[in-house]
Amino acid sequence: MDLIKNCYEAVKTNNIKQLDRNFESYMASYKDNSGRGLLSTAAYYSSYNCVVYLINRGCDPCEFNQKGTTPLMYAKSALDKDNFRDAQRVIHLLKQAGANIFQKDTYDKTIFDYLDDAQSSVAAELKS
Secondary structure, three states: OHHHHHHHHHHHOOOHHHHHHHOOHHHHHOEOOOOOEHHHHHHHOOOHHHHHHHHHOOOOOOOOOOOOOOHHHHHHHHHOOOOHHHHHHHHHHHHHOOOOOOOOOOOOOOHHHHOOHHHHHHHHHHHO
């Protein structure tokens, strides 16, 4: 369990060395108690290097938690913080990796429903 805990801590701070030391292949599909996988956590914290690492290790860019929240939706949450540019990079990477931009959560919403007018450039990029 310590390995998993270390991985979750690593993705919160974009610590690729710590992630690499602790990651094992079964963790690609592991989810915490709320149903959030490592990739979704890395996306939430805009941990770009960790997102790249996890995608390359088989994490699913279309994973979702118990409420249907996807890595794209978690990355959108980071747009509201001080790391807008990093969040944009993560969103772009997730899309390139095959994230479904039309995937709906349990509220029948896609990422576009959560983007506001100030984030219209992100919506335009996703649609292109």
